[in-house]
Amino acid sequence: MNGSHWHAQLRDTVRTVDQLARVLTLSPRELDGARRAEAQGLPLRITPYYLSLCDPLDPSCPIRRQCVPDAREAEDVPGDLVDPLGEVVHEVAPHLIRRYPDRALLVATDRCAVYCRFCTRSRLVGDGGGAVSLDALGPALTYLEGHPEVREVIVSGGDPLVMSTPRLVALLGALRRVPSIELLRLATRAPVTLPMRITQELVKALRPFHPLWVMTHFNHPKELTVESLGALARLVDGGFPVMNQTVLLRGVNDDVAVLDTLFRGLVRARVRPYYLLQADPVRGTGHLRTPLARGVEIMGALQGRLTGIALPKFICDTPGGLGKVPLGPEVIVRKGPGVTRLRTFRGDEVDAIDPPDDTR
Numbered sequence: 001m002n003g004s005h006w007h008a009q010l011r012d013t014v015r016t017v018d019q020l021a022r023v024l025t026l027s028p029r030e031l032d033g034a035r036r037a038e039a040q041g042l043p044l045r046i047t048p049y050y051l052s053l054c055d056p057l058d059p060s061c062p063i064r065r066q067c068v069p070d071a072r073e074a075e076d077v078p079g080d081l082v083d084p085l086g087e088v089v090h091e092v093a094p095h096l097i098r099r100y101p102d103r104a105l106l107v108a109t110d111r112c113a114v115y116c117r118f119c120t121r122s123r124l125v126g127d128g129g130g131a132v133s134l135d136a137l138g139p140a141l142t143y144l145e146g147h148p149e150v151r152e153v154i155v156s157g158g159d160p161l162v163m164s165t166p167r168l169v170a171l172l173g174a175l176r177r178v179p180s181i182e183l184l185r186l187a188t189r190a191p192v193t194l195p196m197r198i199t200q201e202l203v204k205a206l207r208p209f210h211p212l213w214v215m216t217h218f219n220h221p222k223e224l225t226v227e228s229l230g231a232l233a234r235l236v237d238g239g240f241p242v243m244n245q246t247v248l249l250r251g252v253n254d255d256v257a258v259l260d261t262l263f264r265g266l267v268r269a270r271v272r273p274y275y276l277l278q279a280d281p282v283r284g285t286g287h288l289r290t291p292l293a294r295g296v297e298i299m300g301a302l303q304g305r306l307t308g309i310a311l312p313k314f315i316c317d318t319p320g321g322l323g324k325v326p327l328g329p330e331v332i333v334r335k336g337p338g339v340t341r342l343r344t345f346r347g348d349e350v351d352a353i354d355p356p357d358d359t360r
């Protein structure tokens with residue numbers, strides 16, 4: 001795979017209403033949304049590759065809904081927050097967010113190949129100076145050195161794979177020099193929006209940093225293309241465990257058959273569907289969110305229908321950064337002394353009997 005190919009994709013990203021209108025027949029709502037994105041809020045940016053997956057005529061296309069701005073982004077609905085995960089208050093050093101005892105998240109850049117309209121970090125993506133220099137990350141590295149209980153760092157952004165390979169390698173090398181960090185994670189949507197970024201050269205450059213887990217973000221089976229499957233194969237063949245987080249989005253994937261197809265496709269690509277995430281209440285994304293009960297209902301339908309390795313956990317990341325809560329259909333009918341009545345995925349009820357107390 002030619003490395004210059006991904007640079008060309010980034011160079012040729014669509015960023016203006018005029019460019020977008022040349023490729024897609026925009027609805028009035030999209031036209032308003034794109035005009036607004038050009039002037040304020042989360043910018044418009046779509047790679048030619050990802051744009052090629054959009055239906056040019058249908059505004060309800062699930063790829064289009066993810067990347068084409070919508071006039072409703074200007075609307076506030078109850079529950080909306082600018083920083084839904086409370087990341088600002090959990091920033092322990094510049095660019096370093098710590099919400100859990102054993103891990104921290106490094107915001108390495110504000111750039112992405114495509115700006116997803118539902119982005120949890122829409123408050124900062126596309127808004128700063130690009131990749132953060134190693135100098136500017138100095139206080140974050142010093143913090144990690146002084147806090148050996150942090151054993152895992154998630155390198156995120158923005159999308160760290162939009163950074164150049166030498167810059168990424170320098171950052172991972174600096175993190176690897178902190179002896180207490182056991183695990184590195186790379187959070188990237190590049191396999192979905194810029195799969196040509198996953199070159200053999202990149203895989204070779206990342207290999208010294210094992211264990212390095214790759215967290216990616218497929219939301220719809222249309223994203224599982226020949227190109228993206230090739231990117232995933234190169235990562236997995238390179239020895240990187242790849243996990244996927246899907247965000248549940250109205251009109252994109254809030255459908256049992258769509259998610260069944262997506263999760264099965266990911267498992268065939270040797271990618272573990274890890275989380276199905278309730279969409280965070282980011283300001284301006286009310287039109288893309290579903291009620292919590294819809295996710296629970298979908299999980300109930302997928303349970304038993306999908307092999308366990310294809311079944312993610314359904315997670316609500318609670319507002320304010322208080323942590324993730326796993327959700328699913330109610331399976332405990334009642335609890336009594338020594339016996340719990342369970343409901344199976346077929347709706348049968350069955351007692352699970354505890355062993356007798358061992359008094360010997």
Ligand code: SF4
Binds near residue numbers: 116119121122188189
């Ligand atoms: S790639 Fe990730 S960080 Fe970038 S806009 Fe999409 S969801 Fe946000």
